[in-house]
Amino acid sequence: MADDSSESAPSSRSWRRWVAAGLFLVFFVVIMREVVNPYRGQRFEKIPHGDHVHYVPRDRNPDASVSRFPTQKPAADERITPDGQVVSPNDGNRTP
Incomplete structure (x- = not known):
C-alpha cells in the first residue's frame, strides 16, 4: 500500500502544474488583450x-x-x- 501512495503523489503534482499553467495562460491573455487595445468598447x-x-x-x-x-x-x-x-x-x- 505504501507503493500506491507514492505513485499518486507525482500524478497529483503534475495535475496541479497543468492547472497552474492554464490559469497563468488565461491571466496572461487577459492582460495582453488589455495592453494591445486599452480602448476596447469605448466610443x-x-x-x-x-x-x-x-x-x-x-x-x-x-x-x-x-x-x-x-x-x-x-x-x-x-x-x-x-x-x-x-x-x-x-x-x-x-x-x-
Whole structure:
C-alpha cells in the first residue's frame, strides 16, 4: 500500500502544474488583450494636447487636426464624427 501512495503523489503534482499553467495562460491573455487595445468598447479616446485633452473617435480622419476635436466629453447620446463635429442623433444638430 505504501507503493500506491507514492505513485499518486507525482500524478497529483503534475495535475496541479497543468492547472497552474492554464490559469497563468488565461491571466496572461487577459492582460495582453488589455495592453494591445486599452480602448476596447469605448466610443472615443482621450488625446493629451498641451494642458487639456481632446476626445477623438476611433475612426478619426487622419487628415483632421487634433485641435478640431472637442475638449469636453460628449453626452451619452452624442457621437463625434471623424472630422471632429459632435452630432446628436436625436435632433441632428451639429456643434463645433
